[in-house]
């Protein structure tokens with residue numbers, strides 16, 4: 505898996521944003537991880553533990569928000585949450601498969617807590 | 620090395636994580652893929668004149684075999700080049716070269732997928748302006764390559780008859796994002812007891828509407844439809 509590389513990008517993004525605000529220390533990094541992003545939150549935390557030393561985030565918490573996968577059914581013109589971990593998007597109302605995934609691929613740094 | 624990280628409840632509510640009262644909050648709102656996506660966009664601009672395919676599959680599904688045969692059959696009238704990613708060795712690039720196309724090997728070492736920057740460096744060794752089709756063979760892996768945009772036009776996910784029909788259900792992301800799915804090794808489908816209906820059903824469930832090409836890179840069966848698809852998409856890109 506590539507969580508280590510992702511964590512390096514995450515710390516880079518966080519340091520850049522924190523510096524821009526004139527902060528010295530990052531106390532927490534809040535990230536959003538989609539159900540279909542392929543990122544395993546536990547692996548992200550493990551990688552963060554290894555990568556944060558010597559950075560502005562050396563003592564930071566990592567806060568992960570898990571974003572459920574949501575697809576859109578064109579027949580019913582409504583969104584629905586995927587009820588399985590296979591990424592199968594079957595509309596629960598009309599049983600039509602949907603290729604229109606609206607949410608669930610996220611891997612974002614949303615915000616930081618700094619000092 | 621890894622010291623334990625203080626976390627609160629992971630996989631919390633969809634309403635977001637708690638911020639410590641009184642903390643100074645800085646909004647970021649950036650993807651962890653920001654850097655890669657930027658390089659991929661630059662690649663895409665550089666690939667303006669040719670059709671670019673990114674081929675992904677498990678190790679050994681037959682990516683290189685498919686490319687060898689595709690190169691041989693397209694070479695009559697199209698200029699094709701290949702970039703091949705592998706953890707080790709340049710065997711695949713040598714095979715492609717023998718089939719008659721310029722090829723560049725990217726040895727990724729421990730990295731289990733190609734990134735846009737690796738592709739940017741590799742295509743520096745090719746004459747992009749003189750190309751019709753550029754094929755990128757990704758590292759054999761069904762998980763990691765899914766997240767990394769390389770700047771391709773089409774993502775092609777390969778599945779072979781020896782792998783089990785439920786691969787698409789186990790690795791949904793890489794099938795969901797595919798622009799085409801190739802089922803390879805149909806020559807041995809019967810011998811290995813491949814359940815074609817189940818496989819097609821799994822692809823249709825995870826990736827409805829995606830075209831599927833059933834072929835054998837070994838015997839050439841089914842290659843025509845696949846090659847026609849590539850030609851069609853090249854024509855469409857060139858308007």
Ligand SMILES: Nc1nc2c(ncn2[C@@H]2O[C@H](COP(=O)(O)OP(=O)(O)OP(=O)(O)O)[C@@H](O)[C@H]2O)c(=O)[nH]1
Pocket residue numbers: 676677678679680681682683684685705711758759803804805806807834835836837838
């Ligand atoms: N029977 C049969 N064997 C095939 C076919 N395509 C590939 N093979 C064999 O499958 C093995 C792997 O093929 P490759 O083309 O090296 O597969 P690959 O996906 O490029 O492998 P990696 O780059 O290592 O991930 C080789 O022994 C091929 O000869 C096919 O259509 N039918």
Ligand SMILES: [Mg+2]
Pocket residue numbers: 682683684711756
């Ligand atoms: Mg290969």
Ligand SMILES: [Zn+2]
Pocket residue numbers: 577578579580581595596597598599600
């Ligand atoms: Zn519906």
